[in-house]
Every structure is written in structure tokens, then in C-alpha cells.
Amino acid sequence: MTQRHHPSGEPHKGAILAIILVSYVMIVLDISVVLTGLPRIQEQLGFSEANLAWVQSAYTLTFGGFMLLGARAGDILGRRRMFVTGLAIFTLASLAIGASPSATWMLSWRAVQGFGAAVLAPSTLALLQTNFAEGHERTRAVSYYAAAAGASATVGLVLGGVLAEWVSWRAGFYVNLPIGAGLIVAAYRYLEETPKHTGRFDLPGAVTSTLGIGGLVFGFIRSAQSGWNDPITIVSIAGAAVLIALFVMIERRAAQPILPLALFSSWVRSGAYAARVLYLGAMVGFFFFTTLYLQTVKGFGPALSGLAFIPATILHVPFAIAVPRLVKSFSANRLMIVGIVIGIAGMAWLSFANAGSPYVTAVALPMLLIGVSQGLTLSPLTSAGVAGVDDADAGAASGAVNVAHQIGSSVGLSVIVAIAGTASAGLYGQAFAVTRISAAFEAGTAMLVLSLLIVTTTIVAADRIPAAKPIGAAGAA
Template identity: 35%
Template sequence: MTVQVPQQPVTRAGKAPAPRPRIRGRSAAALGVIAGCNAMIQLDDPIVNIALPGMREGLGLSAVGASWVINAYLLAFGGLLLLGGRAGDLLGRRRVFMAGVALFTAAAALRGLAPSGEVLVGVRAVQGAGAALAAPSGLALLLSTFAEGGGRKRAIALCTAAGAVSTAGGLLLAGALTSLGSWRWVLLLDVPAGLAILGLAPLVLDETPRRRGRFDAAGALLSALGAAALVYGLTRAAELPWSEPRVAGWVGAGAVLLAVFAAVERRARQPIVAPRLFADRDRLLAYLGTLAVPGSLIGTYFFLSQFFQRQHGWPAFATACALLPLPVTMAVTAVAAARVERRAGARRMWAAGASLLVAGNLWLATLSVRDSYAASVLPALVLLGAGMACSVLPATVLATSGLSGGEAGGGAGVLNAVQTVGGSVGLAALVTVSSHTGGMAGGFVTSAAFAGLVLLAAALVRGRGR
């Protein structure tokens, strides 16, 4: 680790001011590669959603086929995250990280050349598998590169900022390319980033030692099938009533499989996820907050994209520009988040971020067609961006603190899996409520309720954070 803390002068009271951790040298380069991978994976979602109308027209996809372009990725990603984290712990995190990035990048290149919808769906599943290997291994590499404390918090904050910047850039690029060129160009945006990460990773990332153990085949199969069934059922809930067997059946099957998985893991000699991860109260609350956070934000992109294009007739690029203040505010706030957390503590910062998320969603719940963008949308986007930045850092720090060397990959896999399932739960709940209330106002109130759950988790945290 090369987190360097410069010597500080002693004050008149005889106490040195709290040093500000700095990230320099090889650690900075390693952080750049890890943050680049995180940004690439986050960039993929706005890219695909903006390109989806062009895919439907170019490949003759039905509404169901278009939904599978999204679902195939989510099922593979959500189902394999725990296995991906465990693989990094056993085989070496850099090795598994690079394998995931290579798979993700190759699939991103092939999807831009897909001759049919069936091929596109298959490639998207492969891409999800690559992300499931890369994401938890990348977070575990960050944990092994930066020890607990200010340096790690600053690294997590910078990763959050990089993800927000990539979302902002992705919105602009995807909107511009969709308006001026082909949807196939949009789908190739991840390829240069993936190739750069693969070239730099061996130079700046240290390999972690292999650990003796086995993969726990029963646990891996149950976790993959359970998470995939749950995610699939929740994605169907965005289109069908909850009472529909294709929704309730899959959600119920996923819940049963995950319950069996938990029972098997308690008896396994080398479980895919260490039960000790769930013995810490603050970590459990961090998982709960991470589960709820996507639901507090997903409605913003989902509802406002349709509001701008259908109600106001704005083109894709103008819509992307209108949404830009959210990720930009998130990036700016995330840069300062580590310093704020060090002074205020994880609990206070997390509660403040959740409160901003509640306020932003309730503000948008009052939005009407007659309202101006500057007075009624822009302030809410700023509140949501700042709230997200102040919510992500404390939850991530609490969820990853106190992990041993052999648990980092599993812990990262759980954190990513909870976030993925949370996104599916949030979208399903928002679409269900908005369809029954007849508008997006109910959806934003539901998002505020998810943010309230984050606030509850923050309030129950025992201390200022580790």
C-alpha cells in the first residue's frame, strides 16, 4: 500500500490537525484501473437503454425480445456475482478481474455486430457473466490495495465519482450517437475502455495469492439459480401483475432457493459466502441500505426520460442533457465525501444523504407538464445527486470493514448482489405503483419510501462508523 500522509504542523493547542489521506504513485494507477472498470460497467446501462429503440427497429425485435436484451444481462450478472467473488478469493483477484473484463469487452464488441435479436440476447448474457467476475474482484482488489481508514474511504469516494462521470458521459455520447449515427456505434463505446483496462491491469494491480479451498458447488448452484429466479420474477413484475404466476412463481422460487442456500451455507465447510459476514449489525444495515438505494433513484431516469420525450417532445440528446445535473452533482459531491465523512461520521453523513433522497423524490412527485425545468426539475436532480454520493460511501465502508483477506471477494460479491436485486425490486415496485395510480407521482412517492428505508438503516447504525 502506498497511501502517503504528509507531516502536519502542530497547532498551538499541541495537537496536529487531522491529516488528509493522499493517494499517490502505483496505488493511484491501481485505483484508476479499478474505477475505470466500475465506470465501464455503470456506463453500460444508459448506453443500452438509449440504444434500445434503434435495436428494436434494426433487428425487428418485439417488445418481449427487447426486454430480454436487458433481462439476459441482469440474470447472468445477478446470478453469478457470489460465485465471481469467491473465484477471486480462491484463484487470485487480478486474474479473475482481468478474465471478467476480457469477457465483458469481447461481448460488448460482438453485440455491436449482432446479426439478429437472438444473438444479441445471448451475447448480453455473456456480458453479464463477465461483469459478475469483474465487479466483485475489482472491489476486493480495492480493499486489498488500501487499508481501512482514510485512504480506503477516499478511494471508494473517487470510484463513486468516476461512476457518476461515466454515467454523465454515457448519457451525452449515447444521445449524440443515437441522434447522429447508428445504434451499433453506441454499443461499441465500452470496447476502448475495456481494452485500456486489460492493458494497464497487469502493470499496476498486484495479484493476490491463491487460497486453498473449493468452490462449494452446491452453494454456487443454489445462489446462482435463486438470485436469477428472483431477478427474473422482479423484472416480469415491471410488466405483469404480482398475482400473475410468471411473477409470483418465479419470485417465490427464488426466495425458496435462497433460503435453502442459506441453510446449506451454515453447514458447509468452505461456504461460498462466510456466514460471519451477516453477524455484524452495521454490515447488515449497510446491506439493507444498499438494497434500498437503487429504488430511490431508478425512477428518476425511468420516469423523467419518458416525461421529457413524450410530454415535451424532446429528442434523445436533449433528454440526456436535461438529466446531466444528477450525475454531475453526484461526482462533485463524491469527491468531497471522504472529508465530510471523516468529520461528521458515517452515521450522520448517511442520514443526511438519505434525507436528501427523500426530499428530491417528493419534490419530483409534484411535477406537472406546466412546470419549468429550471424551477421544478433541476433543484430536485441536484438534491438526488448529492444524496446518492452521501449515501454510497458510508454504506460501502460499513459493508466492507472488518473483512479478513479471504473474505473480501465474498463480501464484495454480496454487496454487488444486494445492489443488483435492489435495482430489480425498485423498478418492479415503481412500475406497479405508477400503473395503479395512473402517473409518475406515485412512482416518485414510492422512491421516497425507498429513501426512507435508507434513512432508517442509517439511524440504526450503532456508531460513527469504523
């Protein structure tokens, strides 16, 4: 692909990386920025306790549900075009959310924002793949990408709490307007359009994957609120299973599939997707339930709760940035295993927190371990998820990585919420809160253990068998 050049002849790699990272930071930031501000949002817009969860779920549903459609659209229509389209939708939706006069208005535009993120997110990783050569250059770029994702999640919690208490929760969304506008201008200046790929768009695959993933996420979210015996929960999950099975059948016959099934021909990629689902489920549970612990058990305000997450960032970012150098001495697989093991230790430590536990020893110290875990783990998992993929299918591979990310974030969190609810059934007051939060961290620990098992039996084991052939431009299985 042709690059734009400086007058000196050097490519604008720094500018391209900055555009990719800032746009991805916006996406991740808006997942976490609302968490510490939820009480203020509930107070101003009149959300009920049950409906408040949909401030997050409305975004996650459309984000996860339309991810594959957005990824394949970038492959077919051009990634810069879809990058700018997704960015424009996301930015305008942020403005509308900030101006929300009611709960219904906010939820509607959160869903639109999630759709914009679903178009934008796969393009960010696909552009990274096509602009940075495989090897050390791409490893370094992916490490920055992973660092930006993890750091922005924590920054979102800090920023959301500070703004909610000292300015307004709306400010967290308004800030996207100048950033989004600037990124659109920069994209047209520095990003070259990728070649369009002729062929029939896989509309049946797009529809079944979108409805199937959306139905699965909706069903698990609802189960946490209404129970597994709820008819709508049962119908949603059963319908989602049927749609996903139909989607697989369609993809086997599609000339230009929205998700090339050859992505799953590699133990490395398949293991990376499964491990990512479990790892992200545990990590989102960490953010969600630590916020609840700090505010409902320890009595912290929104701003102090946000600032209390700083230990999770102190070591996360430097370790993520150091991954390319560490890979030279230790393999990516070893870093991944060490990272997950450290995460298991940190999550298990958090499960012992109670009402009388000091913040420093019960929360801050295990947060340091969680930060190190994310820094060492996310970059190798991302690289494994796109390993051996040709440029023509880069969007589909990045879409699969992001779908795994969102399924872990939404379905994984819902599973933890359901487990925590079962463990605390019949309890009241502080005993209810402490038991529920402790059970959530125990469930997160179990998820990390399963993630470790998958990594060792797929990604690590694949080092001892011949690698799968790269996916061709047609993406045939």
C-alpha cells in the same frame, strides 16, 4: 500484499486506482447507456414493446445472478485472474452486441456481458480493499469509486442519447473494445496477483445462490409485465425463495462458503446491504422514469434527454470526492443521513412534475438534490458494507455489496414499475404517462424513507454497541 514500485520506490497506487475506476465505469456505463437509445434499438432490431425491457433485464439477470459466484471465485482463484477474465468476457460481449443483427442475438450477448460484469465487478472492489489500507487512504479510494459509479450512470445516459441520435447506438458498445484491451494490458503490468486459497469450492452454494437470485430478479421483472397472478411469476418467486433458503442452509455447513454468513453478524454490514437495495431501487427508478418523462411527456429527443441529466452530475461528483475531507469534520453516518434526507426531498419534488411543468423547476433543480444525495450517500454505504472484513473475504464482502446494488437496480425498479402500473390502470394518453411517472417517484420517495429508517436503526445505532469481530480468513459464521 507486495506492490510494484516506481523507480523512486513509490507504489503505483495511482495507476491501480485508475485501473479499478475505469473498469467499474465500463460496467456501470453499460447499464445506463442503452436507456436513452432504446427507441432506436427497437426500430433497428425489431423489438416488441414487451421484449424491449429485456435489453436491460437480460444484463441485470446474469449480473445479479452470478455475482456471488464471481466474488468467491476471486477469493479462491486470484483476484487479478478473475479481474482479467471478467474484463475479457465483458469486452468481447460488447463487440458482439454492437454487431447485433437481430433482437435474439443482442439479448443473448447482453446476458453474456452481464456474466462478465458479475466476474469483474466484485474484483474491482476487492482489489481496492487489498491495495488501499483501511482508514483515510481507503476512504478516499472508496469515495472515488462511488463517484465513478454515480457519474458514469449519468454519463451513460448522456452518451447513449447523443450517440443514438448523431452516430449510432452501436457506438456505445464498440467503445468498450479499446478500453477493455488497454485495461487488460495495464492489469498485468500494475496489479499483483492475490494469494490463492486452497480448499473445496462451494459449488452447491454457487448454484443455489445463482439460480435463487436469478429467479427472484426474473420473477419481479415478469410481475411488472404479466402481473402477480401469472403462473410463471408465482413459480419463479416461490422457487427462488426455496433456493435462497437452501443456500443459507448450505452456507452454514460449507467449509469455505461462497458467502460467509458472518458478513451478516454485523448490524453495520447488514444494514448497509438492506439500505443499499432500497436506495438503488429508488435511484434507478429516478433514471428510468425521468427518461420516460422527458421523452414521452415533454417530447425531448434522445440527445436532449441525455443532456438533460447533466444537473444530476454537476454536484454528485464533487460531493463524492469531498467525502473523505467531510468525514474529518462530520462522521460518515451523519453524511449518509443528510444524503438520504436530501434524496427524499429531491424525489418527492419530482413527483409533482406534469405535462406543463417547466424543465428547470420541475426536473433540473430536484436533479441537483439527487446528485448531492448520491455523492454523500454511496461512499459511506459502500464502506459500511465491507467494514471489519479480512482480506481473505474481501471478495465475498464486495460481492455482497454488488449483489445488493443489483437487486436494488433490478428488483427495486420492477417493484416501482408495478406500483406505477397499478396507479395508472384505466388511464390513456398523457394522463396515463403523467400519473404513472408521478406514482413511480412517490414509490421511490417511500423507498428512500425506508432506507433512512434502516440506516438509523442499524448503522447509526451500532455506534452505541460493541463492534462485531472481523471475519476470519475461513469465513466461518
